Amino acid sequence: MLFLAVCTRSRFDSYSNHRGYGMMAWQWLKATELPLGKRILRIADQGNDVRILQEMLKQTGFYFGNSDGVFGVLTEEAVVLFQKTFHLRVDGRVGREVVKALTESTKRVGRLIYTVKNGENLSTISQKFGVRNSAWESIAGQGRPEHRIYPGMKLILNEKAVFLWEPGGVPRDAVSDVAATGMIRADLHFATDLELAFPENWDPQLYHLVEADTDSWSLLLASPKQWRRWCAPLQLRAGLKWGLDLRSAPMDAIFQWVEFVKYLRIHARPIDLAVLPLRMPSGSTVYDQLLWLNLPLLAKNSKWIIWEPVLNQDSPQLFYETAAQTRKAMKSLLQLGLAGRSLWLGEVCAWDWNLDQSTVTKIAYREARMIRAMNHRASQSWSDVGFTRVNYQRRREPHCLIYRDETDWASFLKLVLQYQLFGVVLRNFAQLGQVGEERIAATFAVLPSAKLS
Incomplete structure (x- = not known):
C-alpha cells in the first residue's frame, strides 16, 4: 500500500521558542484517502479520489460504468474523451488541468443523456426531443447512432441556449x-x-x-x-x-x-x-x-x-x-x-x-x-x-x-x-x-x- 508523508508544524514549546525552532509532526495518509486533485491519476490507481472522478464524469455524460474507485479501462476511455472534447492534452491521466475543467463542466447545464428502450429507433427519439438525427452523439465504444442503435445504448444530446x-x-x-x-x-x-x-x-x-x-x-x-x-x-x-x-x-x-x-x-x-x-x-x-x-x-x-x-x-x-x-x-x-x-x-x-x-x-x-x-x-x-x-x-x-x-x-x-x-x-x-x-x-x-x- 502506498503511503504519503504529510508534514505539519506543531506549536512551539518553551524550548523551541527560545531556540527559534519548531517541532515537526509527521502524519501518514494513505494515497487512497487523498482528495481529488492531490495526485495524478492513471490506469490501475484506486481510491476515493478515483470514485469522485467517476461520479463527476457520470454527471457530464462521459462515463457510464460503476463508481467503484478503480481506474480501469472504461474510466481511462472516459477521461480521453473528456480531454478531446475540452481540447486538453490527451494522455488518459487526470491532473490539475483535467480536474479544473471537470469541476467547471459539472456546474453547467447542457448535456442530456438518454437510454434507448426496446422498439425505439433514432427517428422516433429525435421527434420526441424536436431535433434531427444528426444532433445525437454516443459515448466511445458504442458505435455511431446514425448507423445503428440498440436497447440500453446511451445517447447524448447537447443543449445550448x-x-x-x-x-x-x-x-x-x-x-x-x-x-x-x-x-x-x-x-x-x-x-x-x-x-x-x-x-x-x-x-x-x-x-x-x-x-x-x-x-x-x-x-x-x-x-x-x-x-x-x-x-x-x-x-x-x-x-x-x-x-x-x-x-x-x-x-x-x-x-x-x-x-x-x-x-x-x-x-x-x-x-x-x-x-x-x-x-x-x-x-x-x-x-x-x-x-x-x-x-x-x-x-x-x-x-x-x-x-x-x-x-x-x-x-x-x-x-x-x-x-x-x-x-x-x-x-x-x-x-x-x-x-x-x-x-x-x-x-x-x-x-x-x-x-x-x-x-x-x-x-x-x-x-x-x-x-x-x-x-x-x-x-x-x-x-x-x-x-x-x-x-x-x-x-x-x-x-x-x-x-x-x-x-x-x-x-x-x-x-x-x-x-x-x-x-x-x-x-x-x-x-x-x-x-x-x-x-x-x-x-x-x-x-x-x-x-x-
Missing part, C-alpha cells in the same frame, strides 16, 4: 417559430444627463439591454458619485432581466469597467447579460491585451457574456484574416474557463464592398441570396472561416459580397458546440426562416428557459 436579438417594435410572437431560450431587446437608453430611461410598456419576459453612445459611457465611468443615481431605476423594477450593451463603450477604460460592474452587482442588481466586442487574441494594441487579461474579472460580475467578434471591414482580405481567428478566440475562452458562460453573437446579414470606392455597406440576407443566385459561378466558399464570397459587377463597378449561406450557418453552430460555449445569440434570425430552425435542430437542442439558473 439560443437567444434571439431582434430590433425594437417587432412583436415577440412574430420574431420566429423557434422555441428560443430567451429574447433580447436593446430598449434602455441614457445620454450625457445620466438618466436611465425605461420604455413605457416594458416586457418582463424579455432581456432588456442598456445602450448608449461612447461619450455617455465615458461620462458615466468618470463619475462614480453618479452611479447610485443611475442605478436607482433598476432597483424599482421587480423581476427585471437586464444587461449592458458595451460594444460602443470605451474599452480602453477596462479597469473602470471592472469597478463599475462590480458596483452594479453589489449595490444595484446583478447583470444577466453583458455584450462585449471581442477582438482576436492576436490583437496588437495594448487595450486588446488588457481586455483579455481582465476577462475573468468582467465575467465574474456577469451571469453570461455575449461576444461579438470584431471583424476588420476595411477590405475583404482583412475581413477574412480576422474571421480566420474565430477558432483561436473560442479556444482561448475555453482555456480561460469562460466558455460555460459565453454566448457567441451571429448576425444574419451580408457585407457588400465597392472595390473601386473602398466602401462597405451592410445589406439584407435576402438581397445577398439573390446576388449569389445571379452570380453563382463567381461564388467562393470560405469553409475554413464560415463565410461565402461572391465577386460580381454592379453598374460596371466591381463588388465583393461576403455572407453566411445555409452551410456556413451550420458550421457556425458546430463551432459553438465544439468549443463548449453556453450558446448563441442570433440577430435578425427571422430572415433565415425555416432554414435556420432546421440548422439548429440538426446540431443541438434548444435549452429551455426553465433550466436557466
Whole structure:
C-alpha cells in the first residue's frame, strides 16, 4: 500500500521558542484517502479520489460504468474523451488541468443523456426531443447512432441556449417559430444627463439591454458619485432581466469597467447579460491585451457574456484574416474557463464592398441570396472561416459580397458546440426562416428557459 508523508508544524514549546525552532509532526495518509486533485491519476490507481472522478464524469455524460474507485479501462476511455472534447492534452491521466475543467463542466447545464428502450429507433427519439438525427452523439465504444442503435445504448444530446436579438417594435410572437431560450431587446437608453430611461410598456419576459453612445459611457465611468443615481431605476423594477450593451463603450477604460460592474452587482442588481466586442487574441494594441487579461474579472460580475467578434471591414482580405481567428478566440475562452458562460453573437446579414470606392455597406440576407443566385459561378466558399464570397459587377463597378449561406450557418453552430460555449445569440434570425430552425435542430437542442439558473 502506498503511503504519503504529510508534514505539519506543531506549536512551539518553551524550548523551541527560545531556540527559534519548531517541532515537526509527521502524519501518514494513505494515497487512497487523498482528495481529488492531490495526485495524478492513471490506469490501475484506486481510491476515493478515483470514485469522485467517476461520479463527476457520470454527471457530464462521459462515463457510464460503476463508481467503484478503480481506474480501469472504461474510466481511462472516459477521461480521453473528456480531454478531446475540452481540447486538453490527451494522455488518459487526470491532473490539475483535467480536474479544473471537470469541476467547471459539472456546474453547467447542457448535456442530456438518454437510454434507448426496446422498439425505439433514432427517428422516433429525435421527434420526441424536436431535433434531427444528426444532433445525437454516443459515448466511445458504442458505435455511431446514425448507423445503428440498440436497447440500453446511451445517447447524448447537447443543449445550448439560443437567444434571439431582434430590433425594437417587432412583436415577440412574430420574431420566429423557434422555441428560443430567451429574447433580447436593446430598449434602455441614457445620454450625457445620466438618466436611465425605461420604455413605457416594458416586457418582463424579455432581456432588456442598456445602450448608449461612447461619450455617455465615458461620462458615466468618470463619475462614480453618479452611479447610485443611475442605478436607482433598476432597483424599482421587480423581476427585471437586464444587461449592458458595451460594444460602443470605451474599452480602453477596462479597469473602470471592472469597478463599475462590480458596483452594479453589489449595490444595484446583478447583470444577466453583458455584450462585449471581442477582438482576436492576436490583437496588437495594448487595450486588446488588457481586455483579455481582465476577462475573468468582467465575467465574474456577469451571469453570461455575449461576444461579438470584431471583424476588420476595411477590405475583404482583412475581413477574412480576422474571421480566420474565430477558432483561436473560442479556444482561448475555453482555456480561460469562460466558455460555460459565453454566448457567441451571429448576425444574419451580408457585407457588400465597392472595390473601386473602398466602401462597405451592410445589406439584407435576402438581397445577398439573390446576388449569389445571379452570380453563382463567381461564388467562393470560405469553409475554413464560415463565410461565402461572391465577386460580381454592379453598374460596371466591381463588388465583393461576403455572407453566411445555409452551410456556413451550420458550421457556425458546430463551432459553438465544439468549443463548449453556453450558446448563441442570433440577430435578425427571422430572415433565415425555416432554414435556420432546421440548422439548429440538426446540431443541438434548444435549452429551455426553465433550466436557466
